[in-house]
Amino acid sequence: MGLRRKNKRLVVLSHEFVIQNHADTASCLVMGFLLGLMFEVSAKYAIIFIAVQYNVTYTTGINLHNVLEKIGDNGEQFHFYDYGPKDIATVVFYMLVAINLHAVIQEYILDKINRRLHLSKTKHSKFNESGQLAFFYLFSFIWGASILNAEEFVMNPISLWKDYPHSRMLFQVKFFYICQIAYWLHALPELYFQKIRKEDIPRQLCYICLYIAHISGAYILNLQHLGLILMVPHYLVELIFHASRLFYFSDENKQKGFTIWALLFVMVRLLTLTLSVLTFGFGLARVENPGFSIADGNFNVLPVRIGCLGAVCLTQAWMMWKFINFQLKKWREHVKNQIPKKKITNTKNKRTKKELNRANFVNGAAKVEGGVSPRIRKSKPV
Known part of the structure; x- marks a missing residue:
């Protein structure tokens, strides 16, 4: 069907x-x-x-943290996952699943709401974009927060660089990254399937490629812990923004959500820079392993650390620059809307004064308050 x-x-x-x-x-x-x-x-x-491919099983006797599953009566088995070329096939499958989910949300939720709101073409495309991203950010935030809570990554920041390389992932961590990469890859053909306007394609293509590059980089370079901690608060901020935009399209007076978004946006940018500098500049530099080994998943060398830190800093700076321009644009629009109102009130006051003056002189006779005209003096005969 x-x-x-x-x-x-x-x-x-x-x-x-x-x-x-x-x-x-x-x-x-x-x-x-x-x-x-x-x-x-x-x-x-x-x-x-x-x-999910590349299952690696360890038996008891090895001191490993982050246990996913325990099996057996006499011993314990710890199940972890590595990554490899077969993950491309898994990403393709879940990319097809994401296309199906995208169509279901569009057909049975967003289109029905659009028919009731009667939005313009511009607002219609933005509403669809925010609706799709709001569902995705909500699901990803809940999923990512549950992983952080279960593995206690937040309570132990040293785990960001301790025992690097983190080439062994838990099932939930690997499946989370597979789904994230698959979703953002599916967003590329959706630009064609959803008939996105030409003026909106460069903006959407820009942030889609940034998501793919950063998430794939964290996955391949064995920085899954850092990527997960940075993604969860970022997705929360984006969820608030797109939810606020949905409420704004339904009622333009509902703008309080944008204020909350603006405050959290700046805080998350500072958090991202702090954790990135702490991880790449201090943590991984102190536990640096000699050599560069792709087979072992060890990428902890100075050029890679500088490249990762530079990419994160440039991305955060670009986002702040876009954020400041957006706020300045809104402030200028607010000022322009206030100036005509003042002019209108001044002209209204001037008109009322002129009308009162004209009303006081009817047929050459001045009227006093109460509408009673004063008596006209009779001219004395010369």
């Missing part, structure tokens, strides 16, 4: 056909991978796309 209604027959593989049926195509591919698990011949290939 299709997710979108087809009003007319379209030419197969045309632009409109692909746009209207992209969610159905993605759902068929997902069902194909799931059906592949039913047969022994195709199961070994389908499992690469669906299940």
Whole structure:
């Protein structure tokens, strides 16, 4: 059953056909991978796309923290995960899942709300963008916060650089990163599927590529702990912003959320810079391991640390620059809206004074208060 209604027959593989049926195509591919698990011949290939790969199991006798699962009566087994080329297939599968979820949210939630609000084309596209991102940020924030709470990363900041490289991940941590990369990769074809306006494409393409670069960099360079701690508060701030924009589109008087967003935005930027400088400048520098080994997942060398710290600092500076320009633009618009109001009130006062003066002289006779005209003196005969 299709997710979108087809009003007319379209030419197969045309632009409109692909746009209207992209969610159905993605759902068929997902069902194909799931059906592949039913047969022994195709199961070994389908499992690469669906299940998280590179499982590493340790037995007891090794002092490991962050235990995911304990199995056995006589001994304990600790299950961790590594990363490798097979993760690309897993990312592709969950990218198809993200396309399906995107279409479901758009069709059954956002489109119904848009019909009631009767928004303009510009507000309509922004409403859809904020609606999709609000759902994603809410889900990612709850998921990421639960991982931080379970593993106590926040209570132990030394874990950001202690025992580096963190080449062994828990299932929840790896699956979280797989889903994050898959979601932001799915956002690239959605620019075409959702018919995003040309003037909005550069802005959306910019932040999508930044998300992909930073999250993939933290995943490949074994900086998953730092990336997770930085993502959770950032997603909270973005959730508040897009939720506030949704409320603003429904009622323009609801703008208190933007004030909360502005305060938290600056605080999270400072937190990101502080943790990044502390990790790359002090923590990893003190526990630096000699050599550069891709096989061991060791990237703790000076050029890599400088590159990571520079990327984070430049991104935060760019975000602050955009934030300051946005606030200045709003302040200028507020000032411009206040100036005409003052002019209107002044002109109204002037008009009322002129009308009173004109009303006091009717047919050449002056009127006193109460509407009674004074008596006219009779001219004395000469």
